Amino acid sequence: MNQTLIKIEEQDNSIIHQNDVALLDFLKDHFEFTTDVKLATYLGLTRHAIYKVRAGDVALGNGVRLRLLENSGHFQQFLPLPDLSASSLLDDIQKRMGITAGHKKPTLGDHNCDAELLACFKQHIAATTDEAVAGKMGLKRTSLSMLRKGKAKFGIAPRIQLAGVLYPDADIAKLETLINDSGELVQFLQINTHNHP
Helix, strand or coil: CCCCEEECCCCCHHHHHHHHHHHHHHHHHHCCCCCHHHHHHHHCCCHHHHHHHHHCCEEECHHHHHHHHHHHCCHHHCCCCCCCCHHHHHHHHHHHCCCCHHHCCCCCCHHHHHHHHHHHHHHHCCCCCHHHHHHHHCCCHHHHHHHHCCCCCCCHHHHHHHHHHHCCCCCHHHHHHHHHCHHHHHHHHHHHHHHCC
């Protein structure tokens, strides 16, 4: 199943379903998409996935909502980064550490970027143990070895936690809410789209 969709559990499924459908309807109306096929293309999903969300079989995942925030330009209301990718976070930390483009090692794919982000973050916060690093990102210490070996990548939640450490004055709680709740995101987009067409 596409990682941007999640299976709806019994608990709260009607609220999740209503909020996801409200978000899809808002986007379809806002961008004047005449079909769900066009909406699906915009979201990077299949038409079938949109059908399953509308039917209440699956829910939109936080990856879809994060992309919507990033692509809409509203993400930078929370963080002065182009997006929440591992490479953007890595660039930010390297700038803080005075590592210039000429001194950067070329990365060989996303997994290496995640491993490099982990190493730079550990150095940036002057952590001496993996436990200290894991605690800052809400991860288990054992997850860090998987990242180092290229067998795992940072998920959205640890990247948000990492961004919160880098930008302690940012409204990370609000950003998390928007990424995790379609109802909150549609309200936010309606207000911000109305104020800034």
